[in-house]
Amino acid sequence: MSSGATTTDVLIEHRREIEDLKERIRNRRFQVYALYGTPIALLAELLAWAGLKIFIWLESDTPTAINGIFGGATAILVIAFIAQAIAEFGEPTSWKDGKTPVRELVLELSLVEERHILEARRRTPPSVDRQASYRERLPAEVVRLRKESKHYRRINLLMQWLLFVSSAAISAVTAWYDPPQPAKGVLICLGFTVTVITAAAGYFRPRERAFNLQQTADNIEEHATALELGISPYNATEEAQNLELFATTVERLRAEQRMREQQLDQPQQGQQQVI
Template structure:
C-alpha cells in the first residue's frame, strides 16, 4: 500500500531541507579547508620573516637566544607539516569530501536545492488552517532564539558595566597610590582608553535595550501562545480557524514591531528621533 500523498509531500520537503542543511555545512567546511590550505603556507613565510627580522634588528651583532630559535623553528616545522598534510588531502587523497571543488560550485548546488524546495512546496501547498497550525508549532523555537539573544545582550551589558566599574575604581586607586603618577602613567592611559572604548561601544550597540526588547517580545509571544492553548480571550472563538488566524496575525505583528525596534537601535540618535 502506497503512503498518503500528504505523507509523501512531507517526506520530500524534509529531504529537501536535509539536502540544503548538508550543502550549507559543506560550504562552511570547504571555506575552512580553502582558508587553511592557502593560509598555512602564508603563515609559514610570515613566521620565517619575523624570525629573520628579529635576527636583523635585535640580534644582528650577537647570537639569537636558543629559546627564540627553538620556538620559531618548532612553529615553522609544525606549520610546514600541516601545510603538507593539507595539500596531500586536497590533491592526492580522498580525505576531504569536496576536495578540488570550488566554493562557487557548492553555492550553485545550494541555489538549485533551494529552488527545488520552493517548487516542491508550491506544488503541494497545504491549506491556510494547516499552515497556521504549523506556525503555532514552530513558535517554541522562536521563543528560544529570542531568549538566547536576550541573555547574550544582557551578559554583554553586564560585562561592559563591570569593566567600567573596575576601570574607574582602578584609575582612582592608581592615582592615589602613585604621587606623582609618572610610574603608573601607562596604566592610567590604558584604563582611560578602556573606559572610553566601553562607553562608546555601549552607547553604539545598546546591549541593554536590545536585551529588554527581545525579552519583552518573547514574553508577549509566550503569553499569546498560552492564551491560545487555554482557549481564553482573545482566542475563545468557537472555530479553531479564527483563533489560529488571529494568533498568526498577532504574533507576526509582534515580530515586525521587534524588527522595527532593532532597526531604530541600529540608527544614529538623530535618525531614531526622525523615525519616532
C-alpha cells in the same frame, strides 16, 4: 494521512540535503583556504625570520630562543602543507569533497534549494494547516528571544560592574598615592576602561536590546497562551479565524522587534530622524 506524511518526509529530506550541502561548502572552503594559506603563512614567517636577522641581529648571532620558535613554526607549517597536499591531490583523495570546486557545490546547493521551493509549492498544505504549524514553531522562537535577552542582560551587567569597579578604583588609587606618580599606569588603565565601557554601552545599548527582546518574547507567549485557552481575542467559534488572527499578531510583534533593533543600530541622530 499518508499523503501528508509523504509530503512532510519529502520536505524534511530536502531540508537535510540543504543543510548537508551547506556544511560541505563550509568544510570545502576551509580546506581550500588552509591549503593555499599555509604556504603564504610559511613565506611570511620565513620573511619575518630573515627580517629580524637583517635588521636586528645582522652583526651577531640570532638568539637560540628566536631560532627555536621560528624553526618550530617552519617545521609545523611544512608538515601541515605536505599533509594537506596529500589529502587534496592524493589518489584517492582523503577529503570528502577533494578536488571539487567550491562553485560546483554552491551550484548544487542552489539547485537543491530551487527543487525544495518547487516541491514545497506543489505540496503546499491549506492555510489553516500552515497557521497551525506556525503556532507549533513559536515556542522555539520565544526561547531564542529570551536567550538573546539574557545574553544582552549579562553583557550589560558585566559592563556596569566593570564601570563601577573602575570608577571606584580611580578614586581609591588617587587617594592612596599622593602624589599619584607611582600609580599613573594604573590610573591610565582604569580611566581607559571607564571611557571604553561608557562608549560601548552607549553605542551598543545591551540593556535596551535585552528589554526589547524580553518584551517581545513575553508578548508572543501571552498571545500563544490566549490562543491555547481560547480567550479574547482568540475566542471566535472558528479555529481558522483564531489561527489567522494569531499569525497576523505575532508577525506584527516580530516586525516591531526588528524595527526596534534597526533603530538601536542607527546613530543617535539617525534615530531621531526615524522617530
